[in-house]
Amino acid sequence: MKSALGAVLAAATVVAPVTVAPAAAQENQRVGFVNVTAVVANSSAYQTAQQQRQTTYAAQFQQAETRRAAIQAQLDPLVQAFNTARQQPNADQAALQQQAAQIQQIQQNGQNELQQILAPVALSQAYVEEQIRDQLGTAIQNAARAQGVTLVISPETILHAEASHNLNEAVLAQLNSLIPTAQLVPPNGWLPAELRAQQEAAAAAQAAAPQQPAATGR
Numbered sequence: 001m002k003s004a005l006g007a008v009l010a011a012a013t014v015v016a017p018v019t020v021a022p023a024a025a026q027e028n029q030r031v032g033f034v035n036v037t038a039v040v041a042n043s044s045a046y047q048t049a050q051q052q053r054q055t056t057y058a059a060q061f062q063q064a065e066t067r068r069a070a071i072q073a074q075l076d077p078l079v080q081a082f083n084t085a086r087q088q089p090n091a092d093q094a095a096l097q098q099q100a101a102q103i104q105q106i107q108q109n110g111q112n113e114l115q116q117i118l119a120p121v122a123l124s125q126a127y128v129e130e131q132i133r134d135q136l137g138t139a140i141q142n143a144a145r146a147q148g149v150t151l152v153i154s155p156e157t158i159l160h161a162e163a164s165h166n167l168n169e170a171v172l173a174q175l176n177s178l179i180p181t182a183q184l185v186p187p188n189g190w191l192p193a194e195l196r197a198q199q200e201a202a203a204a205a206q207a208a209a210p211q212q213p214a215a216t217g218r
Contacts, residue, residue, distance in 0.1 A: 005215040032149040045182040048130040071110035127186035135178040143170035
């Protein structure tokens with residue numbers, strides 16, 4: 001009996017540290033959360049770029065507004081005629097469908113035209129955001145280390161958290177230090193990271209595809 005009890009006690013002295021260590025490690029962990037979208041939108045670089053863009057791309061904004069007003073002026077009588085026609089007794093459904101299709105086509109063409117006019121503006125915004133996001137990881141790491149945080153999560157996964165877990169202000173301060181301003185106008189030929197990745201994937205797929213032998217004539 002003594003030998004059996006001694007074996008159990010000996011085993012306990014070996015096993016005990018293994019079961020206690022994870023609990024001790026958990027006590028040293030601190031969790032924080034960061035709203036990345038809000039931090040980027042409130043950063044100095046983003047806010048400054050938003051203001052500068054109104055001046056730098058004033059011609060595009062004015063052209064888009066002028067064209068939007070012209071498209072609306074074209075649509076208004078068509079929409080009014082459509083609404084009047086469909087309220088009539090025994091309205092011609094085929095004619096109504098044709099009118100509706102015409103209105104939708106003008107709207108779609110107008111939207112495409114406005115997007116084309118404002119394409120330089122959208123490209124500028126993507127360029128600024130990419131510059132900011134390139135520094136975001138470092139900003140989060142710096143803020144986490146400064147506050148002793150070992151795990152940073154997104155607020156979408158949180159059901160409840162005390163204010164002390166919110167790292168938004170700390171990350172924002174770090175981000176503003178790393179990138180106070182951003183370049184507003186992208187270089188010629190610049191594309192957002194997503195489009196660059198698509199082009200690289202397409203080029204890699206084309207390079208990996210087997211080459212067809214050239215046809216030879218007799």
